[in-house]
Amino acid sequence: xxxxxxxxxxxxxxxxxxxxxxxxxxxxxxGESSTLPVTTSSPKARELYEKGMQDYENLYLERxxxxxxxxxxEDPNLAVAWAWIAFNSGNPQEVSxxxxxxxxxxxxxxxxEQLMVSWISKVQEGDxxxxxxxxxxxxxxxxxxxxxxxxxxxxxxxxxxNDQAQRMMExxxxxxxxxxxxxxxxxxxxxxNRQFAKAFAAMDRYTLLLPKEPNPQDSYGELLxxxxxxEGALTHYRAALKMDPDFVSSQLGLGDTFALMxxxxxxxxxxxxxxxxxxxxxxxxTYGIQRAMTYVREGNYAEADKDLQEVAENAHAKEQDLQExxxxxxxxxxxxxxxxxxxxxxxxxxxLSHRSTISASDRDEELSRILRIxxxxxxxxxxxxxxxQSLHHLETLANxxxxxxxxxxxxxxxxTLLMEQKKYExxxxxxxxxxxxxxxxxxxxQAYYQTYQPDKVHEMEVKLRGTNVPTMEQAxxxxxxxxxxxxx
Numbered sequence: 039x040x041x042x043x044x045x046x047x048x049x050x051x052x053x054x055x056x057x058x059x060x061x062x063x064x065x066x067x068x069g070e071s072s073t074l075p076v077t078t079s080s081p082k083a084r085e086l087y088e089k090g091m092q093d094y095e096n097l098y099l100e101r102x103x104x105x106x107x108x109x110x111x112e113d114p115n116l117a118v119a120w121a122w123i124a125f126n127s128g129n130p131q132e133v134s135x136x137x138x139x140x141x142x143x144x145x146x147x148x149x150x151e152q153l154m155v156s157w158i159s160k161v162q163e164g165d166x167x168x169x170x171x172x173x174x175x176x177x178x179x180x181x182x183x184x185x186x187x188x189x190x191x192x193x194x195x196x197x198x199x200n201d202q203a204q205r206m207m208e209x210x211x212x213x214x215x216x217x218x219x220x221x222x223x224x225x226x227x228x229x230x231n232r233q234f235a236k237a238f239a240a241m242d243r244y245t246l247l248l249p250k251e252p253n254p255q256d257s258y259g260e261l262l263x264x265x266x267x268x269e270g271a272l273t274h275y276r277a278a279l280k281m282d283p284d285f286v287s288s289q290l291g292l293g294d295t296f297a298l299m300x301x302x303x304x305x306x307x308x309x310x311x312x313x314x315x316x317x318x319x320x321x322x323x324t325y326g327i328q329r330a331m332t333y334v335r336e337g338n339y340a341e342a343d344k345d346l347q348e349v350a351e352n353a354h355a356k357e358q359d360l361q362e363x364x365x366x367x368x369x370x371x372x373x374x375x376x377x378x379x380x381x382x383x384x385x386x387x388x389x390l391s392h393r394s395t396i397s398a399s400d401r402d403e404e405l406s407r408i409l410r411i412x413x414x415x416x417x418x419x420x421x422x423x424x425x426x427q428s429l430h431h432l433e434t435l436a437n438x439x440x441x442x443x444x445x446x447x448x449x450x451x452x453x454t455l456l457m458e459q460k461k462y463e464x465x466x467x468x469x470x471x472x473x474x475x476x477x478x479x480x481x482x483x484q485a486y487y488q489t490y491q492p493d494k495v496h497e498m499e500v501k502l503r504g505t506n507v508p509t510m511e512q513a514x515x516x517x518x519x520x521x522x523x524x525x526x
Contacts, residue, residue, distance in 0.1 A: 083113035095219035097253040100317035117143035128320030130395035164398035184210040252278035252285040294508035302332040323361040362389040376419035406447035413451040446472040476515035
């Protein structure tokens, strides 16, 4: 497993600044030590904070929260622990309160700790330029701190900044060639680039370094699934659960793998176990959305509606606005009737404003996804006014943010409308900015065909048919694409 940032589930952003500028763009005075200091008067609090970081690197993503919560009980002034609670918690109220405490304590911290707090808080508040600048300054201050390199690279990778993440993991491994966490993430980056031989070589090293930990087995399972080796994936997920039956990520992995294999009944059995043993309410709701997708894969949309409506209602009752919006938005994606889809999207947007605790980054990213679908569905329903209004709103959101999720949503929507207008060259320019989305891949195949680019047609068809990720978009597009032309 590689963590999905609590700032974005299945999500994906990388700041344009981080792609266009050098990693260390400022001249910051180097820290007096080789690693970032932690300001606390309590040895016990320091020990708990460091244990939390170790658990985080080993992907015990709720246990590390418990460590940090215990740390701030020992020392309520331990600002960086508050910051990481804010970063990693799935409870919106806790995130908001922890971020506020970290920011209030920041003036008393060392410059490096101030930058860490600034990075996390600014990103969550939607100031991505400020957040990435703080992160880069922190890394320049402590260029030999492998743990900071991992944290920053893992964040970028979790938000689809694969190239930058790879460089950071390579820097961390240059400091310590046997740094397990960096090997894990490096393997994921290489798998995303479909360089599976390199990915499995890194994963072999990772498993050898941590033979008794479940996450190497879990990660191996996910990478094998990405490569299409479903039986191998199941074997590794089961191995992880044998080591630690409470490693729920692997239980979810079993459900996701059976779903991608086409065995939806068994997938639901595995998802039910994951839901039962979920560590947080946010996870439980997210697993419920995954379970509902099994009915979409079977074409049983009435049952999918029932499950997703139940998730949305439970999320509302539990004050989990993001999951409520996600359930309603995904319900809209498979509706045959555009007007029904638009009704679900309206409810999804409204759910984002129920409370003020949801972070600005989460709200804007999810809103961009809603606007993307609304733009396309409104145009298809003949409501050009609503389509234009939605695209304009999305373009304004994209122009005011360096968030890659929002940029991708805008380019996907704009490219789709241009395809419907048969403006293929213009469409390609937008769609190529969003080419990890199966809907977009499908459109790019058509656009490349219409513009006489056979090599690109083949390349995109192979990429589309080889996409093995447990998302709604994959469920709606990839199986049908494989049925038209078997995977080569």
